[in-house]
Structure formats: C-alpha cells, structure tokens
Amino acid sequence: MGLMAASRPLSRFWEWGKNIVCVGRNYADHVREMRSAVLSEPVLFLKPSTAYAPEGSPILMPAYTRNLHHELELGVVMGKRCRAVPEAAAMDYVGGYALCLDMTARDVQDECKKKGLPWTLAKSFTASCPVSAFVPKEKIPDPHKLKLWLKVNGELRQEGETSSMIFSIPYIISYVSKIITLEEGDIILTGTPKGVGPVKENDEIEAGIHGLPKVSSATLPVRLQE
Numbered sequence: 001m002g003l004m005a006a007s008r009p010l011s012r013f014w015e016w017g018k019n020i021v022c023v024g025r026n027y028a029d030h031v032r033e034m035r036s037a038v039l040s041e042p043v044l045f046l047k048p049s050t051a052y053a054p055e056g057s058p059i060l061m062p063a064y065t066r067n068l069h070h071e072l073e074l075g076v077v078m079g080k081r082c083r084a085v086p087e088a089a090a091m092d093y094v095g096g097y098a099l100c101l102d103m104t105a106r107d108v109q110d111e112c113k114k115k116g117l118p119w120t121l122a123k124s125f126t127a128s129c130p131v132s133a134f135v136p137k138e139k140i141p142d143p144h145k146l147k148l149w150l151k152v153n154g155e156l157r158q159e160g161e162t163s164s165m166i167f168s169i170p171y172i173i174s175y176v177s178k179i180i181t182l183e184e185g186d187i188i189l190t191g192t193p194k195g196v197g198p199v200k201e202n203d204e205i206e207a208g209i210h211g212l213p214k215v216s217s218a219t220l221p222v223r224l225q226e
Helices: 002-007 010-016 028-033 087-093 106-115 169-177
Strands: 020-024 043-047 052-054 059-061 068-070 072-078 094-101 129-131 147-152 155-161 187-189 197-199 204-209 220-224
Touching: 010 094, 072 147, 072 169, 087 094, 087 169, 094 187, 094 204, 169 187
Parallel strands: 020 187, 052 129, 059 220
Antiparallel strands: 020 043, 068 197, 072 094, 072 187, 094 129, 147 155, 147 204, 204 220
C-alpha cells in the first residue's frame, strides 16, 4: 500500500487519475449567455484522461473546429473512493482542487445540440482539459468563496465567483457518485461562469484564483493539433 501511495501522489492526479466528470450549466449568467435553460439536475459529460494538459503543455486545437472556446472551471479532486455518498458527507471525500479549462469546440457543440447528439467531439478531444497545479484541500477552507479569473493575451475575459454556482460542490459530488463510482484521483469540473469566448492559434491563456498566487496557472499557448 505504501509503495502504491508513493507512486501515485494526489498532487500529480493527472498522471494516474481515471475519470474527468464535467458539469454543464452550473452558473446562471453562463446559462443566459448560452441561451440555455437552467435545469433541475446537473448536466454531466465526460472527458478521457488523455484530455489532461498539465501546466506548461500546450492546448491542442482540433483541426475540425473553427471556433475553440475557453471555459474556466474549479476542479474538485477526489481523495478517496466515493459511491452513493450523502450530500452531508460529500466533502470528506475531497482531496483538493485544481483550476481547469474545459476547452470546447463551440461550432461542433452547436451541431451536436441541433442533432441531439452527445458532445464528445466538442468537449473530449486530446488536451481539452488543461489543469493547474494541485491545491490541497486545507488551502481552500470554503470552495464556494473563490473568485476565478481568466485572461487571453493579457486581457481579462472571465471572472466569476464560486458562490454563484447553481448546484453546490457537496450536491454535485453526491449526485455524481450515485451514477458513477468516483475513485481517488478522479476530478469533477464544476461548471463555468460567464465570459466564455474564442481563442485562436498562438493565443496565450492565463488563469488563476484571487488570493491564491500559487494557483495562478502558467500561460498556456494554443497550438493546432497535427
């Protein structure tokens, strides 16, 4: 057990964590800007573990999109296995946090929505989930009191407060764990605030959490996928 734990540090969850579970439509202002409806239950979709792009590696733009968007999100990293947990106990299963981007091929997503198809092509491509360094749970006493920001080429594009989430983190963990067994090292992306928008090749994206200088993500260049 000791050896396994040593070879799989939570601080490097992106190297061995299996599941990336994403929540859509969790900030009312973003729901409005997308002209969507607020739903009574979270919208869930998945990304493969090959979607991870750790700090310093480029974001890859798929050749099949002409409209790649950034979506800034707080990621919740699971610290232990979690199945059908009640909301009141959900935070006990959190190991820490990371700032994440849910990179989205918006034109492809629009087509998928029109046809009633899943969003896989729009959301789950290689390097579609850039992540910051891991933030241990004790560094963030209340994840619902954070202000997230994102800049493209030095210009502020997204700023949002996690207090504005429609579904709280304990609710999301409980809800997801009743459908998908979550394991140590898995991450849940908790939705994006308003201000999503396009990036193009060679743009530089920078993101952070106010008051937590160490989480200020390294600048990520956008590269066209070969």
